[in-house]
Amino acid sequence: MSTMYDCYLIGVPYITSVYPNAALALLKGVAEERGYSVKSRCVAWEVARHYNNDTKNLEFCNPVLNNLPYSFDQIRSSGIGNMLYSVAKEAMQSRNIALNCFSYYNTIGCLYILEILKRNNYTGRVLVGGKGIKTLVKFMKEFDGREDAIAHDIFLQYSNVDICYGDGEEYFIDWLEGADERDSITRNAPLDYVSNFDDFDDHTMLPVTGSRGCVRKCTFCDIPGQFEKYRWADGGTVADRMLFYHRKYGTKKFYFTDSLVNGNMRAFTSFLDTIIDYKHKYDIDFRWTGQYITRPIKQMPAEIYEKMSASGAEGLSTGIESGSNAVLKHMKKLFTIEDVHVQLENFRKNNLSYVLLMLPCYYTETEQDFIDTIDFLKHCQSYYADGTIVSVSGGEPLRFDGSGITPMEKMASDDCVVIDHTNPRLWYAGNNPGLDFKERTRRWLYVQKTIQDLMYNDSLNPNMNVIVQNYKEEMVNLYTSGYVKKFEQEAQELLATYNRGGYLNELRNLSVR
Ligand code: SF4
Numbered sequence: 001m002s003t004m005y006d007c008y009l010i011g012v013p014y015i016t017s018v019y020p021n022a023a024l025a026l027l028k029g030v031a032e033e034r035g036y037s038v039k040s041r042c043v044a045w046e047v048a049r050h051y052n053n054d055t056k057n058l059e060f061c062n063p064v065l066n067n068l069p070y071s072f073d074q075i076r077s078s079g080i081g082n083m084l085y086s087v088a089k090e091a092m093q094s095r096n097i098a099l100n101c102f103s104y105y106n107t108i109g110c111l112y113i114l115e116i117l118k119r120n121n122y123t124g125r126v127l128v129g130g131k132g133i134k135t136l137v138k139f140m141k142e143f144d145g146r147e148d149a150i151a152h153d154i155f156l157q158y159s160n161v162d163i164c165y166g167d168g169e170e171y172f173i174d175w176l177e178g179a180d181e182r183d184s185i186t187r188n189a190p191l192d193y194v195s196n197f198d199d200f201d202d203h204t205m206l207p208v209t210g211s212r213g214c215v216r217k218c219t220f221c222d223i224p225g226q227f228e229k230y231r232w233a234d235g236g237t238v239a240d241r242m243l244f245y246h247r248k249y250g251t252k253k254f255y256f257t258d259s260l261v262n263g264n265m266r267a268f269t270s271f272l273d274t275i276i277d278y279k280h281k282y283d284i285d286f287r288w289t290g291q292y293i294t295r296p297i298k299q300m301p302a303e304i305y306e307k308m309s310a311s312g313a314e315g316l317s318t319g320i321e322s323g324s325n326a327v328l329k330h331m332k333k334l335f336t337i338e339d340v341h342v343q344l345e346n347f348r349k350n351n352l353s354y355v356l357l358m359l360p361c362y363y364t365e366t367e368q369d370f371i372d373t374i375d376f377l378k379h380c381q382s383y384y385a386d387g388t389i390v391s392v393s394g395g396e397p398l399r400f401d402g403s404g405i406t407p408m409e410k411m412a413s414d415d416c417v418v419i420d421h422t423n424p425r426l427w428y429a430g431n432n433p434g435l436d437f438k439e440r441t442r443r444w445l446y447v448q449k450t451i452q453d454l455m456y457n458d459s460l461n462p463n464m465n466v467i468v469q470n471y472k473e474e475m476v477n478l479y480t481s482g483y484v485k486k487f488e489q490e491a492q493e494l495l496a497t498y499n500r501g502g503y504l505n506e507l508r509n510l511s512v513r
Contacts, residue, residue, distance in 0.1 A: 003039070003093065004093050004095065005037045005039045005093075005094040005095070006031070006036040006038060006094070006095055006176060007027075007031065007036065007037075007038050007039075007094060007095065007096040007097065007098055007176060008038075008039050008041070008090070008091035008094035008096070008097050009024045009027055009038060009041065009097075009100065010042075010091060010097065010098070010113065011023075011024050011040070011041065011042025011043055011044045011045055011100045011102075012043065012044060012084075012101060012102075012106040012109035012110050012113065013043055013044040013047050013061045013064060013080060013084075013105075013106070013109055014044060014047075014057065014058060014061035014064065014065060014105045014106070014109075015044035015045065015048060015103075015105070015106070016048055016054050016057060017044070017045060017048055018255065019207045019255045020042065020045055020197055020200035020203075021040070021042040021044065021045055021100065021200075022195065022207035022209065022257050023100050023102070023129075024040040024042055024100060024199075025040065025196055025197045025199075025200070025207075026168070026169055026193060026209075027040070027098065027168055027169065028040045028195070028199065029193055029195040029196035030169045030173060030193050031172060031173065032196055033193075033194075034173060036176055039094065039199065040200075041087055041091075041199065042100075042200070043083060043084060043087055044102075044106075045200070047060055047061060047080070049202065060079055060080055061080050061105075061109075062078075062080075063075045063078040063080055064080055064081070064084070064109040070108075072112065072115055072143060075112050081112065084109065084112060084113060085116055088113050088116040088120075089116075092117065092120060092122045094124065095124050095125075096124050096126070096127070096175075096176065097117070097122070097124060097125075097126045097127070098126070098128075098129065099114075099128045100129065101128050101129065101130035101131075101133050101151065102130045102132055103130070103131055103132045103135070104132050104136070104137075104151075105132070106132045107132050107133075107135060107137045107151040107154075108137065110128055110132070110151070110155065111137070111151075111155070114126065114128075114155060114158045115143060117158075118158055118159075122160075123160070124160070125160045125161075125162065125175075126158070126161045126162070127161075127162050127163075127164055127172070127175055128152075128161060128162075128163055129163070129168045129171075129172075131226065132151060133150075133151045133155065133163055133165065134150065134151065134152065134165075134405075135150070135151055135401075136148055136149070136402065137149060137150070137151050137154060152165075162175060167212065169193055192233060192237065194241060194244065195207075197245070197249060203245075203249035203250065203251045204251070205251070205253040205254065206245050206249065206251045206253075206254055206255070207254070207255050207257045208238060208241055208242055208245070208254045208255070208257070208288075209233070209238075209256070210232060210235070210238040210258050210267065210271065211230065211231065211232035211258045211259070211260070211261075211263050211264065211267075212227050212230070212258070212259075213226075213227030213228075213230035213259065213263075214227075214259045214260055214263065215230050215260070215263045215293075216260075216332070216333070216334060217332055217407060218319075218333055219330070219331050219406065219408040219411065220331060220362070220406055220407075221406060222405040222406050223259045225405035225406060225407075226405065230263055232263060233267070234270065235266075235267040235268060235269065235270030235273075236270050236271070236274045238271050239271055239274035239275040240274075242254055242275065242278075242286065242288075243278050243282070243284075246286075252284060252285055252287060253286075253287045253288070254286070254288040254289075255288070255290060256288065256290025258290055258291060259291055260291050260292060261290045261291065261292050261316070262292055263293070265299070268304075269304070272308060272310075273307070276307065276310045279310075279312065285312070286311070286312045287312040287314055288311070288312055288313060288314075289313065289314055289315045289316060289317075290316065290317070291316070291317045291318065292316040292317065292318045293318065293319075293335075294318055294320065294333075294335045294339055294340055294343055295334075295335060295339070296334070296335055296336075296339050297338075297339050297343075302346065305347065305349070305350040305352060308350065308352055309350040309351055309352050313352060314353050315353050315354070315355055315390055315391075316352070316353070316355065317354075317355040318355070318356065318357065319333075319357045320340055320356050320357065320358060320376075321333060321357070321359040321362070322359065322360075322365070322369065322372075322376075323337055323369075323372040323373035323374070323375060323376025323377070324337070324365070324368070324369035324370075324373060325337055326364070326366075326369055327362050327364060327365055327373075330364045331359075331362060332407075337372075337376060340376075341379075344380070344383050344388060344389075347388050348383060348386065348388045352388070353387060353388060353389070353390045354383075354388060354389050355389075355390055355391045355392075356389055356391070356393065358373070358377075358392065358393060358395050358447065359395050360373065360394065360395065360398070360440075360443055360447045361397040361398045361435065361443055361444055362398050363398060363408075363415070363417055363427070363429045363435065364415075364429070364432055365432070365435060365443075366432070366435075370443050370446075373447070374446070374447070374450055377392065377447070377450050377451065377454060377456075378450070378454065380392070380454075381454050384455075384456055389456070390457065391456065391457045392451050392456040392457075394447045394448045396444070396471070397425060397440045397441070397443075397444040398427075398440075399424035400412065400417070400419045400424055400427045401424040402419065402421040412427075415429070415431055416429065416431045416495055417429045417430065417431075418430065418491035418494055418495065423478075425437075425474075426478070426483075426484065426487055428487070428491035428495075430491070430492070430495040433492075436488055437475075437488065438479075438484075441472075444471075445468070445472075448468055
C-alpha cells in the first residue's frame, strides 16, 4: 500500500553512478531533521545498478535521453517509460513531489513525469532542481509545441511547478513550508547537513561533500559560474560525517562530490589529519576518492602527499587537459606541465593513484600544442605501468554549448570564434583557422588512438568505442549534408566583414544557423 509522504523525491534517469544519489539523500536528511516525512527513490541509480554496464544502461534509458525525437506515447510504451510511470503514480500519493534534473540527460525524463502528473490531475506541488534545468531541450514539439527551449521554461509551463536553480537544501525547506517563489537562487548554504541514505539498499560507497564551487576559473568550465562563491566545510566536520556514516551503514569507501577536494589547503589538511587519526583510533580502513586540482609545486609540500596516502586517497581525478603550457595558460589552469611532472613523481613515491582527464582541441591549440599533448601522453606510460595512473580519459573535442556560463563562451567573439548554437561541436576559430572541424576530428581521434595504443584504461568512458563510432557518424552526416562546409564558409565571411569594419565586438551573440 502506498504511503502519503510530505514529499516524494525522484532521481530521474539517465545517470551513471557508482554511489547513491547525493542530492536525494541530502534533501531527505535536511527535511526529516525538521520533522517532514520524505521518501526518496532514485530510478536512475536502480537502472544503473541493475545493468551494471553503462552501454546497457544507456540503451534502456534511450527513450528519455535528451535530444531524441520520441513522443510521449513512445516513451510510455518503453521499459523506462513504464518504470517511471509506476513511480510517478506512487509519488502522486504524496503531498509534494521533487524531481532531480541533474544534467541535460534528465530533462526529457522530468518532462515526461510532469506530463504524467498533469494527465493524472495531480494537485500537489512539484519542485524540479539541478543543473539540467538550464540546458537546451530539443525535439519536444510533442510535449509543448516548440522545437526546442531551455528546460526551465518548459517545466514552468506546467501548473504548480517550482524551479530550484541553486543549492537545494535551504530552499527545499522553505518550499515545503509553502514558499511560493518560482525561482530560487544559490543560497550559500553552510554545508553542515547530514544526509540520509536509508532509502538506498547499497551503502558500499557513499558520497560526501566538503565544498561547493571552485577556486579556479578555467575558461571552458561552467562550475564557477554555477556557484556564487567557493565555500567549504571544516575538514574535521567532513571526517566526522564519514565516521557517522560508517557507524550507521558500515561504509568505508567515500566519493567526494566536490569539484575539487583540495580547494582550501587548510581544510584539506585538517580533513587528512582527522581521518588518519580515525583510521588508527577505530581501526577502520577508510578509502576515499574524488576530484583534485594540480597546484604549482610550491603550494604542495611533500608531507601533503604522505598524508593523502595515509588517509586512504586513491584514484583521484584531475583535469590536465593539455600537454602544452601555452594552452594551459590560455585555459587559466594556473599550473604548468612541469608542475604535473613533479606531481606525478610525488604520487608515485607515495603510492597514490591518478585518473587523468584530457581536453583535446581547445580553440587556441596549434599543431605544436597538439604534438606536445601526444608527447605528454607517451611520457605518462611508465606511470600507468606502475599503477600511479589508473586511467586516462581523452574526453570529447571542445564544445561551445551556448549556455553562456563559461568564461570561454563570453570570450568567444573577442577571440574571433563563431559558434553555431544548434550544435555545440560546430564552431570556427578565426584566430586559429587550421583547427577547423575536420582537423578537430582528426586530432581527437588521434588522441583516442594514442590512448588505446598505450593501452590506457579509460574507466570514465567504458563505452568509448561506441562514443568514437557515434562521433564519426555524426561527423560524416554533417559533412555529407554539406552543413560543416557551409557553416565554416559563412563564419569566414562574417569574420572578414567584421574585421574590415573593425566591429569585432558585434560578433558577440551572433551565430550561423
Ligand atoms: S576545470 Fe576544475 S579546476 Fe577548473 S574551474 Fe572547473 S572545476 Fe575548477
